[in-house]
Amino acid sequence: MGFKLDYLLSILPALMRAAAVNIRLALLIMLLALALGTALTILRSRKIAAVNAFIAVVISFVRGTPLLIQIFIAYYVLPAVGLDLSPQVAGVSAIAFNSMVFVSESMRGGLATIDSGQIEAATALGLPPRAIWFKVVLPQLFRRIVPVLINEATIVVKGTALLSVITVVEVLRTAQQIASASYRPFETLIGAALMFLAINLVISLSGRVAESRFARSRI
Amino acid sequence: MHFNPALLLDYWPLLLQGAWLTVQVSATALVIGYAAGIAVALIALMPGWPPRLVTGLYIETLRNIPFIILLFVVYYGLPFSGIRLPATFVGTLALALFASAYYAEIVRAAILALPRGQFESARAIGMSPAEAMWHVVAPQILRTLVPPSTNMTLTMMKESAVLSSITVPELTYQSLVVQGNTFAPFEVFAAVASIYWLIAAVIAECSRWLERRVGATQAGGVSRNTIAERYLSLVARRAS
Numbered sequence: 001m002g003f004k005l006d007y008l009l010s011i012l013p014a015l016m017r018a019a020a021v022n023i024r025l026a027l028l029i030m031l032l033a034l035a036l037g038t039a040l041t042i043l044r045s046r047k048i049a050a051v052n053a054f055i056a057v058v059i060s061f062v063r064g065t066p067l068l069i070q071i072f073i074a075y076y077v078l079p080a081v082g083l084d085l086s087p088q089v090a091g092v093s094a095i096a097f098n099s100m101v102f103v104s105e106s107m108r109g110g111l112a113t114i115d116s117g118q119i120e121a122a123t124a125l126g127l128p129p130r131a132i133w134f135k136v137v138l139p140q141l142f143r144r145i146v147p148v149l150i151n152e153a154t155i156v157v158k159g160t161a162l163l164s165v166i167t168v169v170e171v172l173r174t175a176q177q178i179a180s181a182s183y184r185p186f187e188t189l190i191g192a193a194l195m196f197l198a199i200n201l202v203i204s205l206s207g208r209v210a211e212s213r214f215a216r217s218r219i
Numbered sequence: 220m221h222f223n224p225a226l227l228l229d230y231w232p233l234l235l236q237g238a239w240l241t242v243q244v245s246a247t248a249l250v251i252g253y254a255a256g257i258a259v260a261l262i263a264l265m266p267g268w269p270p271r272l273v274t275g276l277y278i279e280t281l282r283n284i285p286f287i288i289l290l291f292v293v294y295y296g297l298p299f300s301g302i303r304l305p306a307t308f309v310g311t312l313a314l315a316l317f318a319s320a321y322y323a324e325i326v327r328a329a330i331l332a333l334p335r336g337q338f339e340s341a342r343a344i345g346m347s348p349a350e351a352m353w354h355v356v357a358p359q360i361l362r363t364l365v366p367p368s369t370n371m372t373l374t375m376m377k378e379s380a381v382l383s384s385i386t387v388p389e390l391t392y393q394s395l396v397v398q399g400n401t402f403a404p405f406e407v408f409a410a411v412a413s414i415y416w417l418i419a420a421v422i423a424e425c426s427r428w429l430e431r432r433v434g435a436t437q438a439g440g441v442s443r444n445t446i447a448e449r450y451l452s453l454v455a456r457r458a459s
Contacts, residue, residue, distance in 0.1 A: 060416070061412065061416060063373075063419070064373075064415060064416040064419035064420065065377065065412045065415045065416055065419070066377040066378070066379075066380035066381075066391065066415060067377070067380075068380040068381055068383070068391060069380055069391060069394075069408065069411060069412055069415060072391075072394075072395075072408060073404075073408045073412070076398065076404035076408065077404045077405050077408055079404075080404050080405055081405070154283065158283075158284070158285035158286070159285070160285075161285035161287050161288055162285070162287055162381070164287070165287075165384060172285075172287065172288060172291075185291070185295040185299075186292070186295050186296050186299045189288060189291045189292045189295060189296075190292060192288050193284045193288045193289070193292060196283060196284045196285055196288060197280060197283050197284055200283035200284075201279075201283060204283075
Protein backbone atom coordinates (compact mmCIF):
# COMPACT_ATOMS: atom_id res chain seq x y z
CA MET A 1 0.00 0.00 0.00
CA GLY A 2 2.15 2.83 -1.28
CA PHE A 3 1.39 6.51 -1.45
CA LYS A 4 -0.91 7.17 -4.41
CA LEU A 5 -0.48 10.64 -5.78
CA ASP A 6 -3.25 10.26 -8.37
CA TYR A 7 -5.69 9.34 -5.60
CA LEU A 8 -4.66 12.45 -3.66
CA LEU A 9 -5.21 14.58 -6.77
CA SER A 10 -8.62 13.00 -7.37
CA ILE A 11 -9.97 14.05 -3.97
CA LEU A 12 -8.58 17.60 -4.00
CA PRO A 13 -11.71 19.14 -5.62
CA ALA A 14 -13.94 17.75 -2.86
CA LEU A 15 -11.54 19.00 -0.20
CA MET A 16 -11.43 22.44 -1.83
CA ARG A 17 -15.21 22.68 -1.65
CA ALA A 18 -15.00 21.76 2.03
CA ALA A 19 -12.21 24.31 2.53
CA ALA A 20 -14.67 26.99 1.45
CA VAL A 21 -16.60 26.16 4.65
CA ASN A 22 -13.47 26.71 6.76
CA ILE A 23 -12.75 30.00 5.02
CA ARG A 24 -16.31 31.21 5.49
CA LEU A 25 -16.38 30.25 9.17
CA ALA A 26 -12.93 31.74 9.80
CA LEU A 27 -13.99 35.03 8.16
CA LEU A 28 -17.11 35.18 10.28
CA ILE A 29 -15.11 34.38 13.42
CA MET A 30 -12.50 37.05 12.66
CA LEU A 31 -15.19 39.69 12.09
CA LEU A 32 -16.89 38.75 15.36
CA ALA A 33 -13.60 38.63 17.24
CA LEU A 34 -12.59 42.05 15.91
CA ALA A 35 -15.91 43.67 16.80
CA LEU A 36 -16.14 42.01 20.23
CA GLY A 37 -12.45 42.52 20.94
CA THR A 38 -12.76 46.24 20.16
CA ALA A 39 -15.83 46.53 22.37
CA LEU A 40 -14.02 44.70 25.16
CA THR A 41 -10.98 46.97 24.83
CA ILE A 42 -13.15 50.09 25.06
CA LEU A 43 -15.01 48.64 28.03
CA ARG A 44 -11.76 47.80 29.85
CA SER A 45 -10.31 51.25 29.17
CA ARG A 46 -13.10 52.79 31.27
CA LYS A 47 -11.46 51.21 34.30
CA ILE A 48 -14.56 50.19 36.23
CA ALA A 49 -12.99 48.06 38.97
CA ALA A 50 -15.69 45.39 39.27
CA VAL A 51 -16.09 45.02 35.50
CA ASN A 52 -12.35 44.79 34.94
CA ALA A 53 -11.94 42.21 37.69
CA PHE A 54 -14.62 40.08 36.04
CA ILE A 55 -13.04 40.49 32.60
CA ALA A 56 -9.65 39.53 34.04
CA VAL A 57 -11.10 36.22 35.25
CA VAL A 58 -12.72 35.55 31.87
CA ILE A 59 -9.43 36.29 30.08
CA SER A 60 -7.48 34.06 32.44
CA PHE A 61 -10.01 31.28 31.82
CA VAL A 62 -9.79 31.58 28.04
CA ARG A 63 -5.98 31.60 28.15
CA GLY A 64 -5.71 28.80 30.67
CA THR A 65 -7.99 26.22 29.08
CA PRO A 66 -7.75 24.42 25.72
CA LEU A 67 -9.80 25.74 22.79
CA LEU A 68 -11.19 22.22 22.38
CA ILE A 69 -12.63 22.35 25.91
CA GLN A 70 -14.12 25.76 25.16
CA ILE A 71 -15.75 24.30 22.05
CA PHE A 72 -17.12 21.41 24.10
CA ILE A 73 -18.51 23.86 26.64
CA ALA A 74 -20.34 25.76 23.90
CA TYR A 75 -21.58 22.51 22.37
CA TYR A 76 -22.56 20.53 25.49
CA VAL A 77 -23.12 23.07 28.26
CA LEU A 78 -25.05 25.81 26.48
CA PRO A 79 -27.92 23.43 25.50
CA ALA A 80 -28.09 22.36 29.16
CA VAL A 81 -28.77 25.95 30.18
CA GLY A 82 -31.46 26.30 27.53
CA LEU A 83 -29.42 27.64 24.61
CA ASP A 84 -29.82 25.10 21.85
CA LEU A 85 -27.25 25.95 19.22
CA SER A 86 -26.41 24.13 16.02
CA PRO A 87 -22.87 22.69 15.96
CA GLN A 88 -21.78 25.42 13.57
CA VAL A 89 -23.15 28.25 15.69
CA ALA A 90 -21.74 26.75 18.90
CA GLY A 91 -18.33 26.25 17.31
CA VAL A 92 -18.20 29.70 15.76
CA SER A 93 -19.20 31.28 19.08
CA ALA A 94 -16.54 29.36 21.01
CA ILE A 95 -13.68 30.24 18.65
CA ALA A 96 -14.87 33.85 18.29
CA PHE A 97 -15.01 34.21 22.08
CA ASN A 98 -11.52 32.74 22.38
CA SER A 99 -10.16 34.96 19.64
CA MET A 100 -11.88 38.05 21.05
CA VAL A 101 -9.76 37.77 24.17
CA PHE A 102 -6.50 37.58 22.24
CA VAL A 103 -7.52 40.45 19.93
CA SER A 104 -8.41 42.57 22.95
CA GLU A 105 -5.15 41.73 24.70
CA SER A 106 -3.06 42.77 21.72
CA MET A 107 -5.17 45.93 21.33
CA ARG A 108 -4.40 46.77 24.93
CA GLY A 109 -0.71 46.30 24.21
CA GLY A 110 -1.06 48.56 21.16
CA LEU A 111 -3.00 51.15 23.15
CA ALA A 112 0.03 51.81 25.32
CA THR A 113 1.99 52.77 22.20
CA ILE A 114 -0.40 55.57 21.22
CA ASP A 115 0.83 58.97 22.34
CA SER A 116 -1.46 60.11 25.15
CA GLY A 117 -0.91 63.70 23.95
CA GLN A 118 -3.18 62.94 21.01
CA ILE A 119 -6.02 61.95 23.27
CA GLU A 120 -5.41 64.99 25.44
CA ALA A 121 -5.40 67.21 22.36
CA ALA A 122 -8.61 65.65 21.08
CA THR A 123 -10.21 66.11 24.49
CA ALA A 124 -9.02 69.72 24.60
CA LEU A 125 -10.62 70.29 21.19
CA GLY A 126 -13.89 69.14 22.71
CA LEU A 127 -14.26 65.90 20.73
CA PRO A 128 -16.74 63.53 22.30
CA PRO A 129 -15.25 60.20 23.57
CA ARG A 130 -16.88 58.29 20.73
CA ALA A 131 -15.16 60.48 18.14
CA ILE A 132 -11.83 60.18 19.98
CA TRP A 133 -12.10 56.40 19.83
CA PHE A 134 -13.28 56.08 16.25
CA LYS A 135 -11.37 58.94 14.60
CA VAL A 136 -8.16 59.13 16.63
CA VAL A 137 -7.38 55.98 18.55
CA LEU A 138 -8.84 52.98 16.69
CA PRO A 139 -7.52 53.75 13.18
CA GLN A 140 -3.97 53.89 14.55
CA LEU A 141 -4.53 50.92 16.82
CA PHE A 142 -5.77 48.68 14.01
CA ARG A 143 -2.75 49.56 11.89
CA ARG A 144 -0.40 48.74 14.69
CA ILE A 145 -1.88 45.36 15.43
CA VAL A 146 -1.99 44.19 11.80
CA PRO A 147 0.82 41.63 12.34
CA VAL A 148 -0.96 40.27 15.41
CA LEU A 149 -4.28 40.12 13.55
CA ILE A 150 -2.69 38.25 10.63
CA ASN A 151 -1.26 35.76 13.07
CA GLU A 152 -4.61 35.49 14.84
CA ALA A 153 -6.31 34.85 11.48
CA THR A 154 -4.06 31.83 10.85
CA ILE A 155 -4.78 30.56 14.36
CA VAL A 156 -8.52 30.94 13.73
CA VAL A 157 -8.25 29.05 10.41
CA LYS A 158 -6.46 26.21 12.22
CA GLY A 159 -9.09 26.36 14.97
CA THR A 160 -11.86 25.63 12.47
CA ALA A 161 -10.38 22.13 12.00
CA LEU A 162 -11.38 21.38 15.61
CA LEU A 163 -15.03 21.90 14.66
CA SER A 164 -14.91 18.51 12.94
CA VAL A 165 -15.00 17.06 16.47
CA ILE A 166 -18.47 18.53 17.02
CA THR A 167 -19.69 17.25 13.63
CA VAL A 168 -19.30 20.42 11.55
CA VAL A 169 -18.65 19.24 7.99
CA GLU A 170 -15.45 21.08 7.09
CA VAL A 171 -12.14 19.97 5.56
CA LEU A 172 -11.06 17.52 8.24
CA ARG A 173 -14.48 15.92 8.58
CA THR A 174 -14.84 15.67 4.81
CA ALA A 175 -11.39 14.08 4.67
CA GLN A 176 -12.41 11.56 7.31
CA GLN A 177 -15.62 10.76 5.43
CA ILE A 178 -13.71 10.21 2.21
CA ALA A 179 -11.12 8.10 4.05
CA SER A 180 -13.71 5.87 5.66
CA ALA A 181 -15.15 5.10 2.23
CA SER A 182 -11.84 4.54 0.46
CA TYR A 183 -9.69 3.19 3.32
CA ARG A 184 -6.94 5.59 2.32
CA PRO A 185 -6.65 7.90 5.35
CA PHE A 186 -3.05 8.91 4.75
CA GLU A 187 -3.45 10.55 1.32
CA THR A 188 -6.76 12.06 2.40
CA LEU A 189 -5.28 13.68 5.50
CA ILE A 190 -2.28 14.95 3.54
CA GLY A 191 -4.83 16.56 1.22
CA ALA A 192 -6.54 18.21 4.20
CA ALA A 193 -3.19 19.43 5.51
CA LEU A 194 -2.44 20.95 2.09
CA MET A 195 -5.72 22.90 2.22
CA PHE A 196 -4.79 24.53 5.52
CA LEU A 197 -1.23 25.15 4.37
CA ALA A 198 -2.52 26.92 1.26
CA ILE A 199 -5.06 29.06 3.14
CA ASN A 200 -2.58 30.11 5.81
CA LEU A 201 0.25 30.85 3.41
CA VAL A 202 -2.08 33.12 1.45
CA ILE A 203 -3.03 34.89 4.70
CA SER A 204 0.60 35.29 5.79
CA LEU A 205 1.66 36.58 2.38
CA SER A 206 -1.19 39.08 2.10
CA GLY A 207 -0.37 40.13 5.66
CA ARG A 208 3.20 40.83 4.69
CA VAL A 209 2.01 42.92 1.74
CA ALA A 210 -0.40 44.86 3.96
CA GLU A 211 2.33 45.45 6.54
CA SER A 212 4.83 46.86 4.07
CA ARG A 213 2.10 49.13 2.69
CA PHE A 214 1.27 50.45 6.14
CA ALA A 215 4.94 50.87 6.91
CA ARG A 216 5.36 52.95 3.76
CA SER A 217 2.32 55.12 4.43
CA ARG A 218 3.53 55.85 7.95
CA ILE A 219 6.75 57.44 6.75
CA MET B 220 -31.10 23.40 35.98
CA HIS B 221 -28.98 23.01 39.08
CA PHE B 222 -25.33 22.67 39.57
CA ASN B 223 -24.54 19.46 41.46
CA PRO B 224 -20.83 18.66 41.77
CA ALA B 225 -21.70 15.58 43.87
CA LEU B 226 -22.54 13.88 40.56
CA LEU B 227 -18.81 13.74 39.90
CA LEU B 228 -17.97 12.11 43.22
CA ASP B 229 -17.38 8.69 41.67
CA TYR B 230 -15.42 10.07 38.75
CA TRP B 231 -12.73 12.12 40.45
CA PRO B 232 -10.10 9.36 40.17
CA LEU B 233 -10.73 9.15 36.42
CA LEU B 234 -10.36 12.89 35.96
CA LEU B 235 -7.21 13.03 38.08
CA GLN B 236 -5.72 10.12 36.12
CA GLY B 237 -6.46 12.06 32.95
CA ALA B 238 -4.88 15.20 34.39
CA TRP B 239 -1.77 13.26 35.40
CA LEU B 240 -1.45 11.85 31.88
CA THR B 241 -1.88 15.37 30.45
CA VAL B 242 1.01 16.54 32.65
CA GLN B 243 3.17 13.55 31.70
CA VAL B 244 2.50 13.89 27.98
CA SER B 245 3.14 17.65 28.05
CA ALA B 246 6.36 17.27 30.03
CA THR B 247 7.67 14.57 27.68
CA ALA B 248 6.72 16.59 24.60
CA LEU B 249 8.41 19.62 26.16
CA VAL B 250 11.72 17.78 26.57
CA ILE B 251 11.70 16.05 23.17
CA GLY B 252 10.26 19.10 21.39
CA TYR B 253 12.79 21.47 22.92
CA ALA B 254 15.73 19.21 22.05
CA ALA B 255 14.48 18.94 18.47
CA GLY B 256 13.81 22.68 18.40
CA ILE B 257 17.38 23.48 19.43
CA ALA B 258 18.70 21.12 16.75
CA VAL B 259 16.51 22.73 14.06
CA ALA B 260 17.55 26.23 15.20
CA LEU B 261 21.23 25.32 15.06
CA ILE B 262 20.82 23.88 11.57
CA ALA B 263 18.90 27.01 10.51
CA LEU B 264 21.84 29.17 11.61
CA MET B 265 24.36 27.23 9.56
CA PRO B 266 25.93 29.10 6.64
CA GLY B 267 24.53 28.80 3.13
CA TRP B 268 20.96 28.62 1.87
CA PRO B 269 20.16 24.86 1.91
CA PRO B 270 19.94 24.56 5.73
CA ARG B 271 17.79 27.70 5.88
CA LEU B 272 15.49 26.42 3.15
CA VAL B 273 15.02 23.00 4.73
CA THR B 274 14.42 24.31 8.26
CA GLY B 275 12.21 27.07 6.89
CA LEU B 276 10.00 24.49 5.13
CA TYR B 277 9.90 22.37 8.30
CA ILE B 278 8.90 25.29 10.51
CA GLU B 279 6.38 26.89 8.14
CA THR B 280 4.65 23.60 7.35
CA LEU B 281 4.24 22.64 10.99
CA ARG B 282 3.09 26.11 11.98
CA ASN B 283 0.49 26.43 9.24
CA ILE B 284 -1.45 23.21 9.57
CA PRO B 285 -3.79 22.55 12.50
CA PHE B 286 -2.31 20.29 15.16
CA ILE B 287 -5.29 17.93 14.93
CA ILE B 288 -4.43 17.22 11.27
CA LEU B 289 -0.73 16.81 12.02
CA LEU B 290 -1.74 14.37 14.74
CA PHE B 291 -3.94 12.34 12.37
CA VAL B 292 -1.27 12.31 9.68
CA VAL B 293 1.25 10.88 12.15
CA TYR B 294 -1.32 8.52 13.66
CA TYR B 295 -2.36 7.08 10.29
CA GLY B 296 0.98 7.60 8.60
CA LEU B 297 3.03 5.39 10.92
CA PRO B 298 0.96 2.21 10.41
CA PHE B 299 1.00 3.11 6.73
CA SER B 300 4.78 2.70 6.82
CA GLY B 301 4.44 -0.49 8.80
CA ILE B 302 5.09 0.92 12.29
CA ARG B 303 2.54 0.18 14.99
CA LEU B 304 2.80 2.05 18.28
CA PRO B 305 0.47 2.81 21.19
CA ALA B 306 -1.72 5.93 20.80
CA THR B 307 -0.22 7.72 23.79
CA PHE B 308 3.26 7.27 22.38
CA VAL B 309 2.25 8.48 18.91
CA GLY B 310 0.34 11.41 20.39
CA THR B 311 3.28 12.53 22.51
CA LEU B 312 5.56 12.28 19.50
CA ALA B 313 3.21 14.36 17.36
CA LEU B 314 2.90 16.96 20.12
CA ALA B 315 6.70 17.16 20.38
CA LEU B 316 6.95 17.50 16.59
CA PHE B 317 4.40 20.32 16.62
CA ALA B 318 6.14 22.13 19.49
CA SER B 319 9.62 21.70 18.01
CA ALA B 320 8.81 24.09 15.13
CA TYR B 321 7.82 26.85 17.53
CA TYR B 322 10.69 26.20 19.94
CA ALA B 323 13.09 26.31 16.98
CA GLU B 324 11.88 29.80 16.10
CA ILE B 325 12.25 30.91 19.72
CA VAL B 326 15.78 29.53 20.05
CA ARG B 327 16.83 30.95 16.68
CA ALA B 328 15.49 34.41 17.60
CA ALA B 329 17.23 34.29 21.00
CA ILE B 330 20.59 33.41 19.44
CA LEU B 331 20.19 36.10 16.76
CA ALA B 332 19.25 38.66 19.42
CA LEU B 333 22.60 38.19 21.14
CA PRO B 334 24.81 41.20 20.35
CA ARG B 335 27.75 40.20 18.22
CA GLY B 336 31.19 40.14 19.74
CA GLN B 337 30.04 39.08 23.21
CA PHE B 338 31.95 35.84 22.96
CA GLU B 339 35.04 37.47 21.47
CA SER B 340 35.02 40.23 24.11
CA ALA B 341 34.82 37.68 26.89
CA ARG B 342 37.73 35.82 25.33
CA ALA B 343 39.66 39.06 24.94
CA ILE B 344 39.47 39.82 28.67
CA GLY B 345 41.00 36.40 29.34
CA MET B 346 38.06 34.01 29.79
CA SER B 347 38.40 30.48 28.48
CA PRO B 348 35.89 29.46 25.77
CA ALA B 349 33.92 27.48 28.35
CA GLU B 350 33.88 30.40 30.78
CA ALA B 351 32.82 32.79 28.02
CA MET B 352 29.94 30.49 27.06
CA TRP B 353 28.87 29.86 30.63
CA HIS B 354 29.21 33.34 32.13
CA VAL B 355 28.53 35.61 29.17
CA VAL B 356 26.68 33.95 26.31
CA ALA B 357 24.39 31.42 28.00
CA PRO B 358 22.84 33.78 30.60
CA GLN B 359 21.92 36.28 27.91
CA ILE B 360 20.38 33.65 25.66
CA LEU B 361 18.46 32.14 28.58
CA ARG B 362 17.10 35.54 29.52
CA THR B 363 15.47 36.03 26.12
CA LEU B 364 14.50 32.37 25.89
CA VAL B 365 12.37 31.86 29.00
CA PRO B 366 9.33 34.14 28.45
CA PRO B 367 8.43 32.99 24.92
CA SER B 368 9.21 29.37 25.79
CA THR B 369 6.69 29.59 28.61
CA ASN B 370 4.04 30.86 26.24
CA MET B 371 4.72 28.02 23.86
CA THR B 372 4.74 25.41 26.61
CA LEU B 373 1.33 26.65 27.78
CA THR B 374 0.03 26.53 24.21
CA MET B 375 1.42 23.02 23.80
CA MET B 376 -0.11 21.80 27.06
CA LYS B 377 -3.51 23.09 25.94
CA GLU B 378 -3.02 21.62 22.48
CA SER B 379 -2.56 18.19 24.13
CA ALA B 380 -6.36 18.16 24.60
CA VAL B 381 -6.56 17.22 20.92
CA LEU B 382 -4.91 13.87 21.72
CA SER B 383 -8.35 12.83 23.01
CA SER B 384 -9.37 12.40 19.35
CA ILE B 385 -6.93 9.51 18.91
CA THR B 386 -8.15 7.91 22.17
CA VAL B 387 -5.24 8.94 24.39
CA PRO B 388 -6.86 8.78 27.85
CA GLU B 389 -5.78 12.27 28.92
CA LEU B 390 -7.91 14.85 30.69
CA THR B 391 -10.16 15.81 27.76
CA TYR B 392 -10.77 12.18 26.81
CA GLN B 393 -11.71 11.33 30.40
CA SER B 394 -13.99 14.35 30.55
CA LEU B 395 -15.91 12.99 27.55
CA VAL B 396 -16.11 9.57 29.22
CA VAL B 397 -17.44 11.11 32.43
CA GLN B 398 -19.83 13.31 30.43
CA GLY B 399 -21.16 10.20 28.68
CA ASN B 400 -21.74 8.50 32.04
CA THR B 401 -23.22 11.36 34.03
CA PHE B 402 -24.94 13.52 31.39
CA ALA B 403 -23.85 16.45 33.53
CA PRO B 404 -22.03 18.67 31.04
CA PHE B 405 -21.97 21.72 33.25
CA GLU B 406 -20.35 19.98 36.22
CA VAL B 407 -17.93 17.93 34.11
CA PHE B 408 -16.60 20.79 32.01
CA ALA B 409 -16.44 23.15 34.99
CA ALA B 410 -14.25 20.58 36.76
CA VAL B 411 -12.10 19.85 33.72
CA ALA B 412 -11.63 23.51 32.80
CA SER B 413 -10.58 24.20 36.40
CA ILE B 414 -7.99 21.43 36.27
CA TYR B 415 -6.51 22.77 33.01
CA TRP B 416 -6.58 26.25 34.48
CA LEU B 417 -4.68 24.98 37.51
CA ILE B 418 -2.05 23.18 35.40
CA ALA B 419 -1.58 26.37 33.35
CA ALA B 420 -1.22 28.43 36.54
CA VAL B 421 1.43 26.05 37.88
CA ILE B 422 3.40 26.23 34.61
CA ALA B 423 3.16 30.05 34.64
CA GLU B 424 4.31 30.14 38.28
CA CYS B 425 7.29 27.85 37.59
CA SER B 426 8.33 30.03 34.69
CA ARG B 427 8.05 33.21 36.78
CA TRP B 428 10.43 31.59 39.25
CA LEU B 429 12.76 30.67 36.38
CA GLU B 430 12.53 34.19 34.99
CA ARG B 431 13.57 35.68 38.29
CA ARG B 432 16.51 33.29 38.45
CA VAL B 433 17.82 34.11 35.01
CA GLY B 434 16.79 37.75 35.31
CA ALA B 435 14.48 37.83 32.32
CA THR B 436 13.62 41.39 31.45
CA GLN B 437 10.34 40.86 29.65
CA ALA B 438 7.32 40.04 31.76
CA GLY B 439 6.25 36.55 30.76
CA GLY B 440 2.74 36.96 29.48
CA VAL B 441 0.60 34.33 27.90
CA SER B 442 0.44 35.90 24.50
CA ARG B 443 0.18 33.70 21.45
CA ASN B 444 2.83 35.04 19.23
CA THR B 445 6.04 36.39 20.54
CA ILE B 446 7.32 37.37 17.12
CA ALA B 447 4.29 39.54 16.47
CA GLU B 448 4.61 40.97 19.95
CA ARG B 449 8.25 41.78 19.43
CA TYR B 450 7.26 43.56 16.25
CA LEU B 451 4.69 45.58 18.18
CA SER B 452 7.20 46.64 20.79
CA LEU B 453 9.60 47.58 17.99
CA VAL B 454 6.94 49.76 16.41
CA ALA B 455 6.26 51.27 19.82
CA ARG B 456 9.89 52.11 20.34
CA ARG B 457 10.13 53.69 16.92
CA ALA B 458 7.01 55.75 17.61
CA SER B 459 8.16 57.13 20.94
